Amino acid sequence: MSAIALQSKTFTIAEVADKTGVSAHTLRYYERIGLLDVGRHTSGHRRFTGQDIDRVVFIGRLRSTAMPIREIQRYFALVAEGPTTEDERLCLLQAHRVGVRTRLRELELALDAIEHKIARYGGSCAP
Amino acid sequence: MSAIALQSKTFTIAEVADKTGVSAHTLRYYERIGLLDVGRHTSGHRRFTGQDIDRVVFIGRLRSTAMPIREIQRYFALVAEGPTTEDERLCLLQAHRVGVRTRLRELELALDAIEHKIARYGGSCAP
DNA sequence: CCTTGACTTAGAGTGCGCTCGAAGTTTTAG
DNA sequence: CTAAAACTTCGAGCGCACTCTAAGTCAAGG
Structure with a gap:
């Protein structure tokens, strides 16, 4: 019964842009240059996990300290x-x-x- | 007698670069875009006054605070x-x-x- | 006098970090 | 079913602040 609810929630690029304040363009750019590695829906659309979002936030902290x-x-x-x-x-x-x-x-x-x-x-x- | 020693000391661009840590290239650039207005020797070479140097330092402070x-x-x-x-x-x-x-x-x-x-x-x- | 190095200008080039556009697919609202 | 909105990739473009190059002039030491 208690199968763990993995596969929890995922988010579209627009939702992540909204949550983090990082534009969709920039999120794609970050992925392109290897800062993110985001999974895909069968359609090819990105599905961001909570971890992915944490990473975006962390990147933001590094960038805002000018790394x-x-x-x-x-x-x-x-x-x-x-x-x-x-x-x-x-x-x-x-x-x-x-x-x-x-x-x-x-x-x-x-x-x-x-x-x-x-x-x-x-x-x-x-x- | 006590004619005031105006015209005091002036400096070449290399000296100013050395004193301030701002490259000669950048000093010329700053002049071009209107941040400096440096006098010339008859030869055409720049002669920086103490005031000019003060200004360069102040520009440095503004820049280093990302203005x-x-x-x-x-x-x-x-x-x-x-x-x-x-x-x-x-x-x-x-x-x-x-x-x-x-x-x-x-x-x-x-x-x-x-x-x-x-x-x-x-x-x-x-x- | 002559050479070496510093100076001059105008304009082109660089590196960074995005940011945008085009052309095409997918999802969603009505 | 259809139209609009959101997504995809790839590559080009942009703004900032320098930074450098070229071609020529000037100055100081031997």
């Missing part, structure tokens, strides 16, 4: 290679984290400088 | 129009500041999410 597409490709290539690559993936993410932290600090510094300029008055060109 | 070139062009067009535009410039910088603060927060959130993933382990694709 280059190349590196994201590398990351998911490692994922595709299986669990033996976990160390390397971890390493990649940690390196990224360091970079992001650095940029965060630089951003704060530049913002401070701009705010000083704002405070001192709106114009001219003194630093 | 689009278009907006920087707008800013310096206002500067060129004179002091009557100070309010508008201030407004532009303040709007930018708000944007940067927002991005800063988003960046921190995305970084948190990535760090959670790192903490939980290196791989898989759960969010």
Whole structure:
């Protein structure tokens, strides 16, 4: 009886675009370049699983922290290679984290400088 | 006697590139698109003043906080129009500041999410 | 004086990350 | 059954911010 309800729910590309804010065009693009590997209905239409959506969200986080597409490709290539690559993936993410932290600090510094300029008055060109 | 030492020191494009970390190519590009207005020696070679360098540094701060070139062009067009535009410039910088603060927060959130993933382990694709 | 290297301009080329268009199939609403 | 909307692939196009090339001029050291 209690056959597990696998095959749970899947979503069309439009639904995923809607849920994630990533356009259908971009989702297809991500698949083309190897960031996603989405299953198909018999018709050929994509069927996104919950996992696929999680991955889209994760890609969004990497992109919003300015990880280059190349590196994201590398990351998911490692994922595709299986669990033996976990160390390397971890390493990649940690390196990224360091970079992001650095940029965060630089951003704060530049913002401070701009705010000083704002405070001192709106114009001219003194630093 | 105490004639003020105006005409103080000027710098070649290579010196400015060196001081600021902005390439000579990029400095010429910035001038072309109206971000800089650099004087010339009789030979035609650019002579950067201290003010010019300050401006280059300020452009760097705006760029490093991802202000689009278009907006920087707008800013310096206002500067060129004179002091009557100070309010508008201030407004532009303040709007930018708000944007940067927002991005800063988003960046921190995305970084948190990535760090959670790192903490939980290196791989898989759960969010 | 002569060479070496830095400078000039105008315009073309590059890399990134999408974004769009065309032509055709499939699904869905009426 | 039909029309409209949504999907497919493939390839081309775009906007941004540089970055480089070519062809020529200028400047400083030996």
